[in-house]
Amino acid sequence: SQQGEEDPQALSIQEGENATMNCSYKTSINNLQWYRQNSGRGLVHLILIRSNEREKHSGRLRVTLDTSKKSSSLLITASRAADTASYFCATAPGSARQLTFGSGTQLTVLP
């Protein structure tokens, strides 16, 4: 079974708006990562947040982590049409050597 689950499954916004995606997971983690996948391409790593961190920024991306609620959110500010993609969270359980992915959020940014 999948460790992480994203919400919503699909999100459509206008260019310039902010996009927020959420991820919930089940077990304790070492870290949580977010990936992006453009249609027909491989996944690309966006950001990693460790279990002892609560917030992290990278450019227009802001990730939060709440280990007490076992949840994370990815905020993309000032979205662009080029941000249209699927976004996946992936969790690394404490003792495991593998990432487990959620089913993703399909983000569409309308020009």
Add this chain to the structure above:
Amino acid sequence: NAGVTQTPKFRVLKTGQSMTLLCAQDMNHEYMYWYRQDPGMGLRLIHYSVGEGTTAKGEVPDGYNVSRLKKQNFLLGLESAAPSQTSVYFCASTGNSAGELFFGEGSRLTVL
């Protein structure tokens, strides 16, 4: 710098045929992974390797075999393909367990 390269990119098989997918990475990574991606199901781990000569089962290993004879290569084999194995297969590697994964561009396999 090629990163992670998968071959072939596309393949059509008949039920019962066998094939091998090759993943090659040039980053000297210890850890390599094979995932499959199906619509609405995200990525599921098939097999992985934590170093040359090692392999381990992931979430959905049945019907697949793997080998890691060289550090830079991770092969995924289908001995007797079934329509349920129609999917997009992704290889990934990392130099640090639980670290950032680097993905290939995917191999789209159709089993008729």
